[in-house]
Amino acid sequence: MRIFEACGIYLEFNSSAVSGKTQVYCLIGDPVDHSLSPAIQNTAFRSAGMDAVYVPFRVRRKELKDAIRGLRAIGVRGFNVTTPHKSHVMRHLDKLDPTAREIGSVNTVVASENGMLTGYNTDGIGAVKALQDAGAPLNKTALLFGAGGASRAIAHALARHSKSIRLVNRTQSKARELERRLRRKYRIDVSHHALLRTRLRNLIEEADIIINGSAMGMDGRADLPIEENWLNRDQWVMDIVYRPPETRLLNLAGLAGARTLNGLDMLVSQGACSFELWTGRAAVIAEMRHAVARESLAFAHAKNS
Ligand SMILES: NC(=O)c1ccc[n+]([C@@H]2O[C@H](COP(=O)([O-])OP(=O)(O)OC[C@H]3O[C@@H](n4cnc5c(N)ncnc54)[C@H](OP(=O)(O)O)[C@@H]3O)[C@@H](O)[C@H]2O)c1
Structure with missing residues (x-):
């Protein structure tokens, strides 16, 4: 097991398990360095025994269009969207879930086998x-x-x-x-x-x-x-x-x-919905909750020290 630091988020990797077959999921937003989503999703993948990894990427407003093209090109299986892109991302997707369209906000994108990107809102x-x-x-x-x-x-x-x-x-x-x-x-x-x-x-x-x-x-x-x-x-x-x-x-x-x-209860629950949209599997909520509580505590300690 190796501890890998990406944008201030510590990810636990069994590095030998990351291969050309590993499925990649990610988060795009700005900022993302204190996001709790990597802890939630990597725990979910691990609990489900999946060969998959979730990485946060800082994407500035003016780079959103290029970032989506890049994610399509490298074949990510799905991604989350956070501030400030939740509404702007909609114009770069192929399909929108009717509720996401009505709300005017997307936080989860699913990539189909043929590369079609569909936007949802799990909040x-x-x-x-x-x-x-x-x-x-x-x-x-x-x-x-x-x-x-x-x-x-x-x-x-x-x-x-x-x-x-x-x-x-x-x-x-x-x-x-x-x-x-x-x-x-x-x-x-x-x-x-x-x-x-x-x-x-x-x-x-x-x-x-x-x-x-x-x-x-x-x-x-x-x-x-x-x-x-x-x-x-x-x-x-x-x-x-x-x-x-x-x-x-x-x-x-x-x-x-x-x-x-509290907000962490919702964060885990909306993350579980994203996981289920991407994988079709039930998320292991208890472990995700545990991971988010640990990360949140670490963030609070770092802030106060
Ligand atoms: N737990 C979770 O999973 C989760 C998920 C998504 C968001 N959130 C959190 O939810 C909050 C809102 O997110 P959002 O995406 O809805 O943001 P948003 O689209 O920017 O909306 C912000 C909302 O907060 C109000 N507001 C902001 N500052 C205020 C103030 N000083 N006094 C009164 N009202 C104020 C705004 O009122 P106006 O309309 O008057 O501007 C608006 O209703 C954030 O704290 C975000 O971190 C949590």
Whole structure:
């Protein structure tokens, strides 16, 4: 076994096992040096006993088109896409899954045997699957913060299960547009609301599931303007932010006795969906979760030292 460092990510390789037959998968984005996806996917390949490897590549905006041509040329079997390419990548693909097209964001690309590239979005199904696996009752009222790429994906996935969805976003026009699309497509009870502290209390108290799909609470950004006594023990609270893994929202939810899921739960779940799209095999979630927890801890130590 050899430890290989790529863009700050430590990959464990049995180097003799990497050969001309090894299947290559990758991540493209900028930055990628602290991504947890290599830990997740390489663990999944290893657990499945596959001769495959997953490598992160930093791709600048102006190099996206060339990068996709290069990935086609060398025959990668699939790749993940992260910031800032999730929407721009769509114009360079051959096919789009209808939901990814509707959301306007792709995070997973599958290459077929004949080299055809198809784009999917696993953020929404990943978040919903994490909630389902934890036992959350999805057929109730959900409150979703955010209307960016990840929130739109989650809203579409939730709309297949929820009784009603309340959307809250800083830029109201984006929440309004999401509301319009959800209502047209799923014919469910959906409404949008301003991100105003005075309005949030009622919305939070009435929700069964609360999801922060926005960047609020991320390292260095403003927190959600809510209080502990607005939350209760019958609720489920998910924060998709994973840096830090324990956000203020999750902290308050824990104090209120609510059940919580963090951004790492979703990250593993959406990664498992990518793995399954690429390989057709079930992912070994427990090992992926273990790997991501270890990497996340290493990142936090490195940051604080
Ligand atoms: N756990 C996972 O697997 C996973 C997957 C994907 C993303 N994420 C995380 O989810 C978050 C959102 O990602 P994204 O791809 O949806 O990003 P995005 O498309 O850029 O959207 C960002 C969202 O956050 C809101 N926002 C940003 N700064 C804010 C602030 N200071 N106050 C209030 N609202 C603010 C934006 O509101 P406006 O519309 O008003 O700008 C928008 O709704 C990021 O933290 C990302 O790391 C996690």
